[in-house]
Amino acid sequence: SQHKAQGRKQTPGRAPIEALVMEMQDPNAGIKMQTQRLVITAIPHAMTGSDILAWLMNRLQISDEEAQNLGNQVVQHGYIYPLQEPKNLLLRPDGSLYRFQTPYFWPTQHWPAEETDYAIYLAKKNIRKKGILEDYEKENYNALNKKINHKWDFIVMQAKEQYRAGKERKKGDRFVFECQERAYWLVHRPPVSNFQELNSISEEFSLIIFNQQSLMRSRVKSSVSLGGIVKYSEQYLKHDPIMSGCLPSNPWLTDDTKFWELNMPLVETPTKLRVERWTFNFRELIRDPRGRQDFQLFLRKEFSGENLGFWEACEDLKYGDQSKVKEKAEEVYKTFLAPGARRWINIDGKTMDITVKGLQNPHRYVLDAAQTHIYMLMKKDSYGRYMKSPIFKETMNKAIVPEVTKFTFSKRYWKSSPSPVILRQQEEEAKAKAATNAPMDITQLCKYTAPVSHLAVYTGICEPTSPTSPTLCEFPPSSPGLVTLPNSAACPSPISVAIESTPSSKRKLEASNSVASTHIPSIAEATEVSVSSNSSTTAVEEARQPLQKSRMALSFSRFLKRGCSNSPVFATLSPKCPSVNSSRVQPLDGDQQQVTQTKSKKITNFFQIKVDIPSECRIYPIDSEDEEEDGPNVAKSTEKEVICPWENLAEGKAG
Amino acid sequence: MGKEECRALLEALNKVAACYRHLVVTIGGTSDSQNLREELKKTRKKAQDLAVANRNKLTVFLKDKTISKDDRVEYERLWVIFTTCMEILEVDMRKALEMGQEFQLNAPKRNLIQTGMSGGTTGVAARAMSAQNMKYEADSNIDVVDLKDLENEINQVGEMMMEMEMKVNVPNWTVEAKQDPGAELQSTISVGASSVGMISLNEQNKSVCDITRLLAGIIFTAVLIIAVVLAVLVIQLS
Numbered sequence: 060s061q062h063k064a065q066g067r068k069q070t071p072g073r074a075p076i077e078a079l080v081m082e083m084q085d086p087n088a089g090i091k092m093q094t095q096r097l098v099i100t101a102i103p104h105a106m107t108g109s110d111i112l113a114w115l116m117n118r119l120q121i122s123d124e125e126a127q128n129l130g131n132q133v134v135q136h137g138y139i140y141p142l143q144e145p146k147n148l149l150l151r152p153d154g155s156l157y158r159f160q161t162p163y164f165w166p167t168q169h170w171p172a173e174e175t176d177y178a179i180y181l182a183k184k185n186i187r188k189k190g191i192l193e194d195y196e197k198e199n200y201n202a203l204n205k206k207i208n209h210k211w212d213f214i215v216m217q218a219k220e221q222y223r224a225g226k227e228r229k230k231g232d233r234f235v236f237e238c239q240e241r242a243y244w245l246v247h248r249p250p251v252s253n254f255q256e257l258n259s260i261s262e263e264f265s266l267i268i269f270n271q272q273s274l275m276r277s278r279v280k281s282s283v284s285l286g287g288i289v290k291y292s293e294q295y296l297k298h299d300p301i302m303s304g305c306l307p308s309n310p311w312l313t314d315d316t317k318f319w320e321l322n323m324p325l326v327e328t329p330t331k332l333r334v335e336r337w338t339f340n341f342r343e344l345i346r347d348p349r350g351r352q353d354f355q356l357f358l359r360k361e362f363s364g365e366n367l368g369f370w371e372a373c374e375d376l377k378y379g380d381q382s383k384v385k386e387k388a389e390e391v392y393k394t395f396l397a398p399g400a401r402r403w404i405n406i407d408g409k410t411m412d413i414t415v416k417g418l419q420n421p422h423r424y425v426l427d428a429a430q431t432h433i434y435m436l437m438k439k440d441s442y443g444r445y446m447k448s449p450i451f452k453e454t455m456n457k458a459i460v461p462e463v464t465k466f467t468f469s470k471r472y473w474k475s476s477p478s479p480v481i482l483r484q485q486e487e488e489a490k491a492k493a494a495t496n497a498p499m500d501i502t503q504l505c506k507y508t509a510p511v512s513h514l515a516v517y518t519g520i521c522e523p524t525s526p527t528s529p530t531l532c533e534f535p536p537s538s539p540g541l542v543t544l545p546n547s548a549a550c551p552s553p554i555s556v557a558i559e560s561t562p563s564s565k566r567k568l569e570a571s572n573s574v575a576s577t578h579i580p581s582i583a584e585a586t587e588v589s590v591s592s593n594s595s596t597t598a599v600e601e602a603r604q605p606l607q608k609s610r611m612a613l614s615f616s617r618f619l620k621r622g623c624s625n626s627p628v629f630a631t632l633s634p635k636c637p638s639v640n641s642s643r644v645q646p647l648d649g650d651q652q653q654v655t656q657t658k659s660k661k662i663t664n665f666f667q668i669k670v671d672i673p674s675e676c677r678i679y680p681i682d683s684e685d686e687e688e689d690g691p692n693v694a695k696s697t698e699k700e701v702i703c704p705w706e707n708l709a710e711g712k713a714g
Numbered sequence: 715m716g717k718e719e720c721r722a723l724l725e726a727l728n729k730v731a732a733c734y735r736h737l738v739v740t741i742g743g744t745s746d747s748q749n750l751r752e753e754l755k756k757t758r759k760k761a762q763d764l765a766v767a768n769r770n771k772l773t774v775f776l777k778d779k780t781i782s783k784d785d786r787v788e789y790e791r792l793w794v795i796f797t798t799c800m801e802i803l804e805v806d807m808r809k810a811l812e813m814g815q816e817f818q819l820n821a822p823k824r825n826l827i828q829t830g831m832s833g834g835t836t837g838v839a840a841r842a843m844s845a846q847n848m849k850y851e852a853d854s855n856i857d858v859v860d861l862k863d864l865e866n867e868i869n870q871v872g873e874m875m876m877e878m879e880m881k882v883n884v885p886n887w888t889v890e891a892k893q894d895p896g897a898e899l900q901s902t903i904s905v906g907a908s909s910v911g912m913i914s915l916n917e918q919n920k921s922v923c924d925i926t927r928l929l930a931g932i933i934f935t936a937v938l939i940i941a942v943v944l945a946v947l948v949i950q951l952s
Contacts, residue, residue, distance in 0.1 A: 085825055158828075158830050160829070161739060162743070189899065190896065204895045212791065215893045221736070224729075229833035
């Protein structure tokens, strides 16, 4: 509404042009005034263009051209208006007459030229000219009449009154007022050029369309929508990890990543909560890959598996690689839609027609109609039966409720993962290897463990020359020809290693141990590198190998002292003692040559969880021993932190 | 009838608003004077009084649930006219404040803009006040003194309009104008259906003019007749 304009603050400096205009009024130093002679009256305060220009040049000490530009600006903004050619908003450098505009009509930002005012002006002009308006004015008039029709009665009233009130003024002033108004509206509502018209029309048009669409939107009572929100919240309360906690535990708090493992997309046994969600509505079921899997099983039994297959194919088309749209669409047609297709879906003739037609120009959403049809079919028909089916019941029964993680404060492990870059590389290498080598049993579990019993196995392939393993770079030089690892490429290590982070002292040992056991490949490589110097690409790496090996020796000696499951790696594990390890550990040096020979190429190491470890292995608390021993070795072992940059970080913090 | 009353009040407000606009346009130009500022003040006050009266009257009817549907439509139409008029008034008041601060008449270096206007605005003000003559009784620095009042009144008007917007729920877009495009070309009364009882100032003026003309005609004829009679008598006597 108009009255939303803010009151004007007393701004000290008005627009510079205004100050200039004020100066022009000066009876002594201002512009020379003349009288405009009209038929009936004479009106004072007229100026010639040339006088104005001369004044500008003199006052501002600017050139002819600059003054002309400035003068044009002054006229175009409406501070001065031409008397003889009102529509020509330029300052002519000749005897054409101009007059100052009254301050009311000066351009301001606070009060833009309003439609209501313009309508009143046009109505007044209509009265004065007895209906003869210019074409563009007529257009504007009619447009405004439609646009602000609800104000029209007022506009007519006010126009008439303003016209009558004007008659109370003397004739000359009345004439001047009319000129002022006309000048103002010529500035603010100029006779529109086609281009501008188009712009404004398209703007108006899009506004109209937007508003029409808004009107068509279905509206819901707030009571209904609020009820919906409440119902939703109640239903999902149990499922919200923030509100209701999550089992076994929040990984971010306890560092136990079991929660994520148990809720993987295609996990074997889903959790009870998850299965419960499938019962909420069809959407939940179909959005969950595991749910879909179960549902597919059911559908197969009912011989309608093609429906879900089709739906999935549609999703793939929508969200998949768009460069393959054509092929995918063809594939879908051949498999699902063509008469006599292998997995023909049952949709009505009309939808089929539309779809087939659309497939001639395939795009992302060409199958939408058919997909919706099939979706609704499944939802209304199969979903209900699935909920009552024995398949679902079985899944529900098998669904697990994880136990709460035992969180003990003494074992506050700090965790972080290895760089995803490394992980990805290693994954890719593993895949490549798996493709080429004899299939090895790869078990890769999550690297993060909690203080809880959890076996993690680290798989990876370490290339001797992989430049990205930052850990290798961190090996300070050590004497060559050092420890080999108890594990060689030839046979998978029986050691299962969990990489855990430990508090300071623990961490060091742990680190070194894990360095020893988990990152054996890299160590081995390191060993290899030092031995066969030509395989190393970076001098740094080379330099660092020796020291690393010395550390290896130290760590292994410690390792040996402890006997079996001293490593905190096995701390909470069942007594799976690496006594086997110890036996392996001994021929450390002896194995070295073997190791280095076998590791002349890429090294693949796979670790498996060994089950048959003697039970009499004790689990030693690590800390005390650590603290005793770690005197001079602390620093070194910290530096030695190998492929686990996080451990470096942690140690850096702790140390 | 309630509707007639409301229409009359609205007409009055409309008239005052139109006059106020004329006066405000003159600020800062060569017709500006202390008198003008006083006229502005008085016109403004009158406008405010009329605004309050209008609001009170209209809200009574709009809150009345017992009025007929047609009546309600009419009152809503009047309400929209009223609010639009107030909008115009408020903007003009704000502009008057800004320009009043800018163009203070007694300031030493302040030159009025040479707009080409030379006459006064007394007639306009008198029309607004529905008075025959304007009396000027203010001090010679009213242009400054009045500014504070003006500011307060602007705030008052602003508040009143806010209150109106909140309390009275009349959707603007549902109101349809009774006037067709070009209705201003007819000289009938502007508000709604013409009613015999309504006498606009113009008509009054017209009738007054007619009467005076008639009177003048009669007197002239009478004088003529007397002159003729006297001449005849003189001739007869002589």
